[in-house]
Amino acid sequence: MKLNIDYQEKFEQRHIAPNEQDTAKMLETISADSVDQLIEQTVPANIRLKKVLDLPRAKSEADYLNDLKQVASKNKVFKSYIGQGYHDVIVPGVIQRNILENPGWYTQYTPYQAEISQGRLQALLNFQTMVADLTGMEIANASLLDEGTAAAEAMFMQYSLRKNENAKIFFVSEEVLPQTIDILKTRSAPYGIEILIGNHRKAELNEDMFGAIVQYPAGTGEVYNYSDFALKAHEKGIKLTVIADIMSLALLSPPGEWGADIVLGSSQRFGVPMGFGGPHAAFFATKEEYKRSLPGRIIGVTIDSAGNYALRMALQTREQHIRRDKATSNICTAQALLAIMSGMYAVYHGPKGIKLIAERIHGLTVFLASALENLGYKQENKNFFDTVKLELGDLIDPIHAEALNNEVNLHYIGSSVSITIDETTSTEDVMTLIRFFAKVKGKTIHDLDIDNLKSIVRSQIPEELKRKSAFLTHPIFNSHHSEHEMLRYIKSLEAKDLSLCHSMIALGSCTMKLNATTEMVPVTWAEFSKIHPFAPADQVGGYMQIFDELNKWLSEITGFAAMSLQPNSGAQGEYAGLMVIRAYHSDRGDAQRNVALIPSSAHGTNPASAAMAGMKIVIVKCDERGNIDVADLKAKAEEHASDLSCLMVTYPSTHGVFEESIVEICEIIHHNGGQVYMDGANMNAQVGLTSPATIGADVCHLNLHKTFCIPHGGGGPGMGPIGVAKHLVPYLPGHAVVNIGNSKSISAVSSAPWGSASILLISHAYIAMMGAEGLTNATKYAILNANYIKSRLESSYPVLYSGSQGRCAHEMILDCRAFKNFGIEVTDIAKRLMDYGFHAPTVSFPVAGTVMIEPTESEPKHELDRFCDAMIAIREEIAEVESGQIDKTDNPLKNAPHTSSVVTSDAWGHPYSRKKAAFPLPYVSAYKFWPSVGRVNDTYGDRTLVCSCPPVESYAEETV
Numbered sequence: 013m014k015l016n017i018d019y020q021e022k023f024e025q026r027h028i029a030p031n032e033q034d035t036a037k038m039l040e041t042i043s044a045d046s047v048d049q050l051i052e053q054t055v056p057a058n059i060r061l062k063k064v065l066d067l068p069r070a071k072s073e074a075d076y077l078n079d080l081k082q083v084a085s086k087n088k089v090f091k092s093y094i095g096q097g098y099h100d101v102i103v104p105g106v107i108q109r110n111i112l113e114n115p116g117w118y119t120q121y122t123p124y125q126a127e128i129s130q131g132r133l134q135a136l137l138n139f140q141t142m143v144a145d146l147t148g149m150e151i152a153n154a155s156l157l158d159e160g161t162a163a164a165e166a167m168f169m170q171y172s173l174r175k176n177e178n179a180k181i182f183f184v185s186e187e188v189l190p191q192t193i194d195i196l197k198t199r200s201a202p203y204g205i206e207i208l209i210g211n212h213r214k215a216e217l218n219e220d221m222f223g224a225i226v227q228y229p230a231g232t233g234e235v236y237n238y239s240d241f242a243l244k245a246h247e248k249g250i251k252l253t254v255i256a257d258i259m260s261l262a263l264l265s266p267p268g269e270w271g272a273d274i275v276l277g278s279s280q281r282f283g284v285p286m287g288f289g290g291p292h293a294a295f296f297a298t299k300e301e302y303k304r305s306l307p308g309r310i311i312g313v314t315i316d317s318a319g320n321y322a323l324r325m326a327l328q329t330r331e332q333h334i335r336r337d338k339a340t341s342n343i344c345t346a347q348a349l350l351a352i353m354s355g356m357y358a359v360y361h362g363p364k365g366i367k368l369i370a371e372r373i374h375g376l377t378v379f380l381a382s383a384l385e386n387l388g389y390k391q392e393n394k395n396f397f398d399t400v401k402l403e404l405g406d407l408i409d410p411i412h413a414e415a416l417n418n419e420v421n422l423h424y425i426g427s428s429v430s431i432t433i434d435e436t437t438s439t440e441d442v443m444t445l446i447r448f449f450a451k452v453k454g455k456t457i458h459d460l461d462i463d464n465l466k467s468i469v470r471s472q473i474p475e476e477l478k479r480k481s482a483f484l485t486h487p488i489f490n491s492h493h494s495e496h497e498m499l500r501y502i503k504s505l506e507a508k509d510l511s512l513c514h515s516m517i518a519l520g521s522c523t524m525k526l527n528a529t530t531e532m533v534p535v536t537w538a539e540f541s542k543i544h545p546f547a548p549a550d551q552v553g554g555y556m557q558i559f560d561e562l563n564k565w566l567s568e569i570t571g572f573a574a575m576s577l578q579p580n581s582g583a584q585g586e587y588a589g590l591m592v593i594r595a596y597h598s599d600r601g602d603a604q605r606n607v608a609l610i611p612s613s614a615h616g617t618n619p620a621s622a623a624m625a626g627m628k629i630v631i632v633k634c635d636e637r638g639n640i641d642v643a644d645l646k647a648k649a650e651e652h653a654s655d656l657s658c659l660m661v662t663y664p665s666t667h668g669v670f671e672e673s674i675v676e677i678c679e680i681i682h683h684n685g686g687q688v689y690m691d692g693a694n695m696n697a698q699v700g701l702t703s704p705a706t707i708g709a710d711v712c713h714l715n716l717h718k719t720f721c722i723p724h725g726g727g728g729p730g731m732g733p734i735g736v737a738k739h740l741v742p743y744l745p746g747h748a749v750v751n752i753g754n755s756k757s758i759s760a761v762s763s764a765p766w767g768s769a770s771i772l773l774i775s776h777a778y779i780a781m782m783g784a785e786g787l788t789n790a791t792k793y794a795i796l797n798a799n800y801i802k803s804r805l806e807s808s809y810p811v812l813y814s815g816s817q818g819r820c821a822h823e824m825i826l827d828c829r830a831f832k833n834f835g836i837e838v839t840d841i842a843k844r845l846m847d848y849g850f851h852a853p854t855v856s857f858p859v860a861g862t863v864m865i866e867p868t869e870s871e872p873k874h875e876l877d878r879f880c881d882a883m884i885a886i887r888e889e890i891a892e893v894e895s896g897q898i899d900k901t902d903n904p905l906k907n908a909p910h911t912s913s914v915v916t917s918d919a920w921g922h923p924y925s926r927k928k929a930a931f932p933l934p935y936v937s938a939y940k941f942w943p944s945v946g947r948v949n950d951t952y953g954d955r956t957l958v959c960s961c962p963p964v965e966s967y968a969e970e971t972v
């Protein structure tokens with residue numbers, strides 16, 4: 013027998029689940045002869061790509077990792093003392109392996125379905141409690157995208173809270189980090205907010221200012237006492253935002269105790285790798301009285317149907333609508349996984365551990381400062397926590413050279429240098445610094461009395477700036493300090509949450525596909541995770557190669573000329589894209605073009621982003637088939653021909669249909685002087701078959717955490733790079749610290765030049781291992797799987813909207829509105845699915861009272877069948893209510909989900925069996941996922957808003 017020695021396993025066969033037999037059966041069910049025939053019936057011929065994508069040949073998983081090791085070696089892992097908002101960390105192994113590298117956590121969806129999300133909701137509540145404690149504030153949210161954008165959110169929050177309508181000036185301390193100032197500039201411009209950069213000690217505050225922002229410790233490392241400044245600001249009705257270093261707050265007096273109205277910052281240095289810029293969670297805390305203006309998600313305590321302690325996303329109605337055109341924030345995907353890691357870091361170390369870490373950082377900095385002073389260097393920071401600043405004059409070059417010899421990166425500013433110590437710095441590391449600083453002065457370590465210097469290390473923080481108040485006092489932060497306890501705590505939370513480890517999560521518009529292990533592995537390699545975003549260009553060759561390739565590949569996939577890899581969520585991509593369009597118009601003398609046409613079916617982030625970009629929103633109607641009403645679009649485009657900026661359009665539409673008129677639609681917009689922004693959330697139905705450029709768009713974002721395999725992480729991270737046509741390339745975002753732009757670039761939209769750089773590796777791996785054919789097949793199978801579900805379910809549920817040949821794209825909407833007539837809401841279906849072991853599809857978007865199902869190509873036929881069986885069984889339960897066979901209010905739907913304690917309780921008074929409650933289909937008995945709480949009470953939670961861990965006694969009482 014001849015043996016095939018050239019056999020190579022194809023990753024494509026791991027990623028796309030249906031095999032040949034499944035495919036044949038599914039085609040039969042949907043009455044199509046072949047997958048290609050289905051595609052012809054689905055994707056309009058006039059927008060089909062005429063060629064195969066020009067991408068490198070697909071690599072096997074093993075080859076990809078081998079080759080990537082080579083690329084990784086082009087990144088140089090130098091010891092970083094750069095600081096500037098990013099610090100090396102020691103990620104506790106128990107957190108790295110069991111959260112960051114654990115699909116049980118990273119494949120979770122955003123916790124909209126609270127009953128099967130209690131683990132991450134608790135972890136996020138811990139994060140909020142930690143932030144409120146450390147900052148000395150009353151209420152905190154569950155993370156924002158990064159420090160810079162959080163500062164912009166604070167600016168808008170202050171702006172919307174202003175008492176004086178005419179106040180337009182925002183005071184920014186000149187010692188705020190440059191990347192943050194850059195984002196403040198970008199974000200203020202469209203609103204007509206004037207940024208005044210100055211010295212906080214000399215600033216003359218007046219009533220024209222609505223807010224001020226300072227950094228603590230400041231960008232130079234100096235720790236100022238801002239209490240007088242806060243007092244002066246408040247006298248003039250100015251609110252004060254403080255950007256704080258989270259580690260320093262263990263030793264420094266928290267801003268909440270000296271007058272801050274908002275405190276924000278990055279929680280990166282609590283156990284999250286630098287990753288060349290991200291992903292990291294920003295934190296944001298404020299006073300109780302401003303809770304309704306707090307941007308982002310807030311986790312709150314409530315009770316479930318049995319009156320027990322339960323958690324949920326608070327003020328969710330507000331959150332889901334993202335305030336549409338009145339929005340000042342467009343945050344959807346945030347940084348849940350990273351916030352969870354930081355919260356766990358605090359759980360593991362506890363207040364004592366955190367304080368010891370902070371003291372050691374400060375102690376080593378004091379030691380370094382005194383040694384350098386003894387060597388004759390002038391240290392410029394009077395009060396500092398972790399940063400010394402030295403004026404070097406002529407010695408700057410020899411110091412720079414010595415630093416490189418010692419594989420050390422310092423932060424260079426003109427002829428001075430700053431050195432920031434972090435958790436990973438050892439005494440030996442500091443000795444290395446002292447040695448070469450001595451050498452440059454022609455001295456040696458023996459010229460210093462090191463033992464004496466070490467013995468006299470004392471806190472340099474002045475008394476009035478020392479923290480006196482306790483923090484992290486809740487038992488959660490004082491109970492899990494041995495690894496076994498920590499491991500079990502993490503696992504006990506994980507066990508409450510349904511993730512892709514359990515079953516398919518068919519979330520329309522969110523594309524919950526496979527997040528392959530091989531794609532994830534490199535993210536935690538030191539060559540990628542321990543790189544500072546401002547490391548010198550010649551040390552990051554590996555990352556540059558990844559970005560160049562990804563840029564090229566995504567350009568090929570979208571048909572565009574270039575990408576910006578900076579936006580760190582889809583909504584940030586929308587914003588960046590619109591700002592690029594704005595810059596383009598203005599550069600051509602068309603600054604008046606500020607109208608954005610947005611179809612009524614659009615995702616809430618679309619109008620929110622347009623509002624943030626200073627645009628006027630005009631809504632375009634959709635017809636009864638869910639398509640854009642072309643006549644209405646034409647009329648509105650013509651009416652606004654002189655001030656039309658753009659159309660924002662999702663394709664295929666949010667209704668899951670390839671609109672045949674899309675080319676005409678784009679032409680109408682262009683004809684009237686506008687640009688076309690395509691929301692790329694549905695790119696999973698396009699890759700390899702058509703492209704944004706082919707349909708006629710000028711810009712689009714890609715949600716890499718949807719189409720390109722970055723896991724959702726329970727609500728982030730994500731990446732939202734934008735692609736643009738040639739005429740828009742000059743305007744792609746630049747950066748204040750790292751030179752990536754040109755004279756026409758808009759200023760930065762994210763803190764780091766390449767956003768959450770380290771997770772770009774995931775999408776890189778996906779494309780490299782799939783190749784052109786694999787990616788195209790993924791799209792085809794996403795469409796096949798969706799149409800298979802449609803065929804199986806359409807006799808049970810009306811399917812809203814399909815294409816002219818009766819096909820849906822990669823997702824479909826099931827209409828559940830008629831059930832309302834006999835009291836069944838779409839939420840009841842969503843909750844009942846939990847009893848069947850499934851996460852609900854997207855509920856009530858884009859049409860209220862419906863669910864939107866998107867299976868993705870990564871689900872095998874038997875999983876689709878299980879899901880369909882569950883939906884059909886639920887439909888039969890609905891029929892029982894409809895026919896009056898079972899009580900309208902006491903039935904399995906209304907009482908869903910059923911917890912194990914309810915089902916095993918001695919009392920059972922319902923008109924249906926316990927078996928029907930918890931094991932409604934045979935497959936459920938084989939593998940049961942138990943919701944950990946009964947249905948959560950939303951009203952109770954919002955009425956009694958509690959957003960940090962309540963005292964133990966309080967919920968102990970409630971559970972009795």
Ligand SMILES: *Cc1c(COP(=O)(O)O)cnc(C)c1O
Pocket residue numbers: 343344345521522581582583584615617618662666691693694715730732
């Ligand atoms: C997910 C989504 C967005 C927002 O993307 P984020 O990454 O969550 O910011 C925008 N539009 C549509 C249609 C989406 O599905």
